[in-house]
Amino acid sequence: MGDVVIIGAGFAGLEAARVLAKHRKALGGRRVIVVDAKRTFDFLPMLPDLIGGRILKDRVVVDVAEYLEKLRVSFENGTVVSIDTASREVRLEEGHLLSYEFLVVCCGSMTNFYGAEDMARRSLKLDTAEDAVKIQNTVATYPQKKYVIVGGGYTGLEIATNIAQGLRRRRTKKYEVHIVERQDDIVGGLPEGVRDYCRMNLCRLKVHVHTGVSLKTATDGKLALSNGLEIDDYLLIWTAGVQTPECVRKMPQGKDAQGRLKVEKSLRFADGAFAAGDAAGFLRNKRPLRMAVQFSLNEGRLAASNIVRLCRGKKRLASYKPVDLGYLVPMANRCACGFVLFFPVRGFVAWMLHYVMCIYRSLTWRHRLGIVRDMFLR
Ligand SMILES: Cc1cc2nc3c(=O)[nH]c(=O)nc-3n(C[C@H](O)[C@H](O)[C@H](O)COP(=O)(O)OP(=O)(O)OC[C@H]3O[C@@H](n4cnc5c(N)ncnc54)[C@H](O)[C@@H]3O)c2cc1C
Known part of the structure; x- marks a missing residue:
């Protein structure tokens, strides 16, 4: 046996x-x-909120050895x-x-850089809570940087809106957040109504969206897009694929x-x-x-x-x-949209539904209460 x-x-x-x-x-x-x-379980759906500074790292990280000990299951790191x-x-x-x-x-x-080692070296990614903290610290230290998110999928939108909203909360007067998406639209594959809502909300948060555009080159000082736009003093965050x-x-x-x-x-x-x-x-x-x-x-x-x-x-x-059961695209300014049980939902109610699911799926009561405190009572 x-x-x-x-x-x-x-x-x-x-x-x-x-x-x-x-x-x-x-x-x-x-x-x-x-x-x-890793030694921790990271609650991935809430990592973008960690970037935006809305919640503390403690709320999304669980000690695996401690959790498994209660189940009397062995852990090998x-x-x-x-x-x-x-x-x-x-x-x-x-x-x-x-x-x-x-x-x-x-x-x-995990993040897929499609073999572009150079891009991997120059970019931040979002696979773990440590990655989220790294992005959060960079945004806090260099609010004047131009944040360029490659990939206009769920994760790209969540990161972009959290950076923008975090900078607004800190009363940063001038900020630049860009989403670069190679396809003709963001959150490709989702119904048009969902895409329209996302585009409108990104516009409200002053996030620049470049669709049908790819990243051409990135050097230490400058980044060039296929539409001719050049961005200096940039910080690249790669969300363009997983494997x-x-x-x-x-x-x-x-x-x-x-x-x-x-x-x-x-x-x-x-x-x-x-x-x-x-x-x-x-x-x-x-x-x-x-x-x-x-x-x-x-x-x-x-x-x-x-x-x-x-x-x-x-x-x-x-x-x-x-x-x-459906899907939601949550964005940091308390707006979300998607489908739940085949019904379209959008706005604050949709945003709430996302966090109700996060609370429900958290592993311990300590984490659930922590999320409620940070998200709704702070
Ligand atoms: C930023 C972000 C936001 C998301 N938001 C949502 C959302 O709102 N709603 C939703 O439904 N889904 C969301 N997802 C997707 C969802 O989190 C994943 O589908 C889900 O986590 C997959 O669960 P899993 O158990 O397969 O893998 P994971 O939860 O990723 O766990 C995989 C584990 O395997 C470990 N591991 C990997 N490689 C090795 C190795 N070689 N040796 C040992 N251990 C290894 C990792 O350390 C990790 O702990 C999001 C994902 C991300 C990245």
């Missing part, structure tokens, strides 16, 4: 750990081990460098090997364009091995599911319950049937 190894202590990984801990008896003595490169599903081994950076009987790969996704971590990308199993593992309906991708969250490329109507917390939690739960089934000797695994 071997161990159950979960790679990644994010939304999917901690949910899988919680479910497995609840069914300890069924595991019949198998240990559950969660491996993560280390970066996974390779996963071998044939020998059922996971190799950590330090050369340490973990053997498994069951595996859940939930190591999420799975290298340990997943280099696995021999089938993957999609973002390096997400192709999984069966049960979320299994190899014997005894499951994937959940951003790392899983689950197809619905032949299209990969959006990367979102709701799907990560549900997939983490399903992968864990399928492992429990196998431990109980059952042959049939449960299939994942995703239900999309």
Whole structure:
């Protein structure tokens, strides 16, 4: 009998750990081990608020070892460098090997610079709470800089509005925040009404939006866009794409364009091995599911319950049937828009709904109360 190894202590990984801990008896003595490169769980949907200075770092960061200790689940701090599903081994950076009987790969996704090493060196990114603090400190120290956000997706808009709103709150008279988007519109793929609302709100916050434009060159002193605009004294923040971590990308199993593992309906991708969250490329109507917390939690739960089934000797695994509760694009001036349960929502109510979900999905009561205090009572 071997161990159950979960790679990644994010939304999917901690949910899988919680479910497995609840069914300890069924595991019949198998240990559950969660491996993560960081010592903290970072609540990603609220990182933009951390940049804007609306909430404290404490509210979005949970100590993983402490959380797992309460579940009586082991924690191993280390970066996974390779996963071998044939020998059922996971190799950590330090050369340490973990053997498994069951595996859940939930190591999420990270910023994709598409191989542009130069851009990676010159840009800030937003993958962790540490990244958010770095951006926040830079904005506080250099309010006069011109902030250029590459990528007009959800994350780009959230960062841009938080920087703009944070600078306004500090009564910075002249500020410059730009969004550079290669596609013809921001938040591409979303309905026109949502895009119109976002554009209007960005205009209200005096965020410059450049669509159909790409970043041509960036040197120490100047940045050039494909529309001929040059921006000096800039600070670049890259949000133009995501991919799975290298340990997943280099696995021999089938993957999609973002390096997400192709999984069966049960979320299994190899014997005894499951994937959940951003790392899983689950197809619905032949299209990969959006990367979102709701799907990560549900997939983490399903992968864990399928492992429990196998431990109980059952042959049939449960299939994942995703239900999309909707999406919201939250912006820092208490405005948001999107769809919830197929109904369009916008404005303050939509913004509130986003934070109600964040509070609901936070891991502890201390974090929930902290968010309420910072967001609504300060
Ligand atoms: C800024 C931002 C805002 C977002 N806002 C929203 C939102 O409002 N609503 C929404 O639904 N979704 C939002 N998302 C997306 C959502 O956060 C992700 O879909 C979700 O976090 C994915 O969960 P996960 O468990 O797959 O991965 P994560 O929660 O990212 O966890 C992955 C974990 O794996 C670890 N890891 C990675 N590589 C390795 C390795 N090689 N070895 C060991 N450990 C490793 C990481 O340290 C991390 O702890 C946002 C994302 C970002 C970045």
